[in-house]
Amino acid sequence: MNTNRSRLFAGAGAAMFVFGIVLAILGALFGLPEMRERLGIDLVQQGDIFLALFFGIFLSTIVVGPMIDSFGNKAVLTTSAALVSIALFLFATSHSFIAAVLAALLLGFGGGGLNTAANALVSDIYPENRGAMLNILGTFFGIGALFVPLLAATITGLFTIPELLLGAAALAAMCAVLYLVLPFPSAGDAVGFSMLASIKAIRTPGVLVFGLALICQSGNEAAIGGWTSTYVGSLGASPATATWILSAYWAALMTGRAVAAPLLRMMTKPRLVLAGGIGSIIGVSILLMSHSIALVAIGAIVVGFSFATIYPTELAIAADRYQRQAGTIFGLLIAIGLIGGMGFPWIIGHLSERFSLRTGMIMPLIGAIVISMIAALQSRKSDA
DSSP states (O other): OHHHHHHHHHHHHHHHHHHHHHHHHHHHHTTSHHHHHHHTOOHHHHHHHHHHHHHHHHHHHHHHHHHHHHHOHHHHHHHHHHHHHHHHHHHHTOOSHHHHHHHHHHHHHHHHHHHHHHHHHHHHHOTTSHHHHHHHHHHHHHHHHHHHHHHHHHSBTTBOHHHHHHHHHHHHHHHHHHHHHSOOOOOSOOSOOOTTHHHHGGGSTTHHHHHHHHHHHHHHHHHHHHHHHHHHHHTTOOHHHHHHHHHHHHHHHHHHHHTHHHHHTTSOHHHHHHHHHHHHHHHHHHHHHOOSHHHHHHHHHHHHHHHTTHHHHHHHHHHHHOOTTHHHHHHHHHHHHHHHHHHHHHHHHHHHHHTOHHHHTTHHHHHHHHHHHHHHHHHHHHHO
16 A cells, blocks of 8 residues: 555656746747747747646636546546646747747646646545645655756757747657556545536535635745746846756745745744745846846745745645545635736736836736735635
């Protein structure tokens, strides 16, 4: 049992690694001027592509939550990894805005399935230690997200953008094969599949509070991951420097999730989220106020470390509260959260085109303030 549980956790970690690639690859590649030139797009259209990516994730999480409860994780993980591989191949061959939007939509749909299924699986197999294990799972997301900008920064001139995308597609295809041969537990819920299950679950008391926190955090992560390299470039940094700063953000996020387990032995989950929210306010403020590239890099690191524990810890708090039909609840919460993932990057694109990119980057600051307020309320209730 322990051996199979370890294998399942490794499979979930592989899913989150690929999901990290899904969320980071567009932000990293759009930090390279040739990516926008290749597609012939402006900043507004770049924001529209991010919107398509997160809309795909949104659609996926609505569908796969009930599927997990009814059919189990194996089918969802296998299909989702295959869709990611196909989408990355399509991106590698795209030369227009419309083709990129369609590829981004499919990429998001596959990535959303990987994210929901991996989190639901780990929550199910580690009921006694959800908070720590979900944060550890999140480190695989950080590794995948860090992998892409590091690769983009180090292979500039050695490989083309399509070759980078095709390499990522091959990794996703390997994961699909892994899930085909890995034994999974059967579905825990005997009820049949219902497309309305996630929508009905919204009436569960307290779900919308968790959803609001995840709207802000998903929006913050999408905004910082998608626009940081472009923002740093607008301050005069070279594309390589901008990509390295984005890498520093992802490295800090990965490190923060790695240290979450010992932190949770010293404080409650709501207090850890509150600490992350306050740190996020500080980090984003540094990004917004700084004109020095060195200070911007420091701000990116503070933001990454502070963001790290918020999303998985909020999911762990929700899993503790809603143990039955965890897949449906996880799917619903992630779907609600992705309203922010869709909206924040899109809003930044439009604000940046009309005013300035610095003005657009105010969105993550607003999100961090709201998260801190919700976490303060959750912490007060847990202490009562």
